[in-house]
Amino acid sequence: MIQTSTELRNLLKRIDHKSYPAYKDTKGMYQFPGYVLSIDHVQGDPFASPSKVSVHVKGSGAGFPKELFSRNYQRIALQDDLTRQFGRVVEKFAFKAKGSGKSGLISVSRCGQEVLERTACQIDMASGDIVMRMEIGFPANGRTINARELEKILFEFLPECVKRSLYYNNADKKHIREVIELAEDQEYIREQLKEQGLVAFVANGAVLPRESGVSARPMRGAVAFASPKEMEVTLELPHKGMLKGMGIRKGITLIVGGGYHGKSTLLKALELGVYNHVSGDGREYVITDATAMKIRAEDGRSIKKTDISMFINDLPNGKETRGFYTEDASGSTSQAANVIESMEAGAGTLLIDEDTSATNFMIRDELMQRVIHREMEPITPFIDRIRELYECYDVSTVIVAGSSGAYFHIADTIVQMDKYIPKEITAIAKKEAENFPALSGLEEPMEEPIFERCPKQSRGFRGNDRIKMKTLGREAVQINRETIDFRYMEQLTDSEQVSSLGYCVCYAERHLFNGRMTVQDVVKKLIEKIEKDGLAGLCENRSSVANLAMPRTQEIFACLNRYRGMVLL
Numbered sequence: 001m002i003q004t005s006t007e008l009r010n011l012l013k014r015i016d017h018k019s020y021p022a023y024k025d026t027k028g029m030y031q032f033p034g035y036v037l038s039i040d041h042v043q044g045d046p047f048a049s050p051s052k053v054s055v056h057v058k059g060s061g062a063g064f065p066k067e068l069f070s071r072n073y074q075r076i077a078l079q080d081d082l083t084r085q086f087g088r089v090v091e092k093f094a095f096k097a098k099g100s101g102k103s104g105l106i107s108v109s110r111c112g113q114e115v116l117e118r119t120a121c122q123i124d125m126a127s128g129d130i131v132m133r134m135e136i137g138f139p140a141n142g143r144t145i146n147a148r149e150l151e152k153i154l155f156e157f158l159p160e161c162v163k164r165s166l167y168y169n170n171a172d173k174k175h176i177r178e179v180i181e182l183a184e185d186q187e188y189i190r191e192q193l194k195e196q197g198l199v200a201f202v203a204n205g206a207v208l209p210r211e212s213g214v215s216a217r218p219m220r221g222a223v224a225f226a227s228p229k230e231m232e233v234t235l236e237l238p239h240k241g242m243l244k245g246m247g248i249r250k251g252i253t254l255i256v257g258g259g260y261h262g263k264s265t266l267l268k269a270l271e272l273g274v275y276n277h278v279s280g281d282g283r284e285y286v287i288t289d290a291t292a293m294k295i296r297a298e299d300g301r302s303i304k305k306t307d308i309s310m311f312i313n314d315l316p317n318g319k320e321t322r323g324f325y326t327e328d329a330s331g332s333t334s335q336a337a338n339v340i341e342s343m344e345a346g347a348g349t350l351l352i353d354e355d356t357s358a359t360n361f362m363i364r365d366e367l368m369q370r371v372i373h374r375e376m377e378p379i380t381p382f383i384d385r386i387r388e389l390y391e392c393y394d395v396s397t398v399i400v401a402g403s404s405g406a407y408f409h410i411a412d413t414i415v416q417m418d419k420y421i422p423k424e425i426t427a428i429a430k431k432e433a434e435n436f437p438a439l440s441g442l443e444e445p446m447e448e449p450i451f452e453r454c455p456k457q458s459r460g461f462r463g464n465d466r467i468k469m470k471t472l473g474r475e476a477v478q479i480n481r482e483t484i485d486f487r488y489m490e491q492l493t494d495s496e497q498v499s500s501l502g503y504c505v506c507y508a509e510r511h512l513f514n515g516r517m518t519v520q521d522v523v524k525k526l527i528e529k530i531e532k533d534g535l536a537g538l539c540e541n542r543s544s545v546a547n548l549a550m551p552r553t554q555e556i557f558a559c560l561n562r563y564r565g566m567v568l569l
Helices: 005-015 020-026 071-090 147-165 173-195 264-272 330-343 367-370 386-394 425-435 495-511 520-531 554-559
Strands: 002-004 028-032 036-040 050-055 121-123 130-136 197-205 210-212 215-218 232-237 239-250 252-256 286-288 294-297 301-306 322-325 349-353 398-400 413-418 420-426 469-472 477-478 480-485
Touching: 005 020, 005 028, 005 147, 028 264, 036 147, 050 147, 071 130, 071 147, 071 173, 147 252, 173 197, 173 232, 173 286, 173 425, 197 232, 197 264, 197 398, 252 264, 252 386, 264 286, 264 349, 264 398, 294 330, 301 330, 322 330, 330 554, 367 554, 386 398, 413 425, 469 495, 477 495, 480 495, 495 520, 495 554, 520 554
Parallel strands: 002 028, 252 398, 252 413, 294 349, 349 398
Antiparallel strands: 028 036, 036 050, 050 130, 121 130, 197 239, 197 286, 210 215, 232 239, 301 322, 413 420, 469 477, 477 480
């Protein structure tokens, strides 16, 4: 039942100076001029997590033309921009209402450089209705309600924020059109990757270096990217027009060069090219195969019934590698599992940096092969499988290498980074490689990996007990006493994605882990659920939706694979 704003004002007057729990009476929906205010969850204490509030604006009132959100990628771009705009306006009013604890806080999701689908702002593609979710610290003096300050927030500050941000008539129409056009150009490049046999495109003029190790903003005065002529691709974008840049073709690409010349900077840009970026980021036109996975060693991670026999066999202890288990993987074993799990997740491109790889997984040099014969070594190095991965499974690889030239022999394309400028040196490098014998590879083909892992519900999710979940930044999510470590999932960019992954695990445990569906089936069902009901559909309490951002399918797989509590049949 929707009440009037006058009824809310009268309620606030009644509960003023009462004990803080009386704020619970405000929960409900209230009609304001032009929108409905919904108080979805009320904090129990001024020092607790802020109250959750949402604003619902009818499409007919908001007035955004349907052509701005008629396609999914347009809708996501518009939602992202509205969230940023609302956040900028809200900042001007935060903590202007006074009190103890979190009193006066007004906040929405803080968007980074990537454009992500979030629960913070949602636009209905049929009606154009807009929902904006935020957190508000309900004011108090000590633990006594200060309703006059909350009245100031809800009746003065919030209407001004809605007016400035969520109505097309008040919007910067030129800016919004540019946001949508950029999204359309980015989508066009993604389509061209498939049509032209590319795994990535890096536009000329792109700024790849970041401001610092803790800032995702572009570095001022950085060297602009310029494609080698041999790799230059020209695209005719719908809005920007002609755009030239480096096209990385399917197959095996090797990025080499001296230290601090930009190898890892380029790879980092490719890692995050799976997402669209906002204008001004410098990487707006760095677009990578959306399924690409960054692969690295992860000492200490758990591996559950993963078929790593492609790389590891005949272990001295006789341990089975077609369904390998460990709670404390080595660098090489974890990297082998990461490759197989990426294949299971449908990755079409692997991104690898020598610096974060296990040396004995990547290569065994000639001298080592002579001293330690092949039959004495259970590890088949990646260099022996990389060509087969591409030719048999259509999985391309981009590798950054600075110390070993062994991959020169098998690479399709070799790029040298020289003071942040790429040079195509394939012919030169292969000519030099003729003076060095290629490492002897395997003759027998690998067996196709088995993806038949079937999770069943774990003991902690049986019954109706409330599940406690806590997001630890971008590093991890804690579910009851289980912590899922995401430190080495380097393509996660936002803590709200981490929260979403936690909800994915909880939903899967409650509804999908039945011992019959494989991990692939479970992820497919999760994606179907999200497509049908949005990320909010993963939350048990729909009236109090958490701040969530969409992870990729590949990150959902990676999360489940790092979930030590997952019980497999």
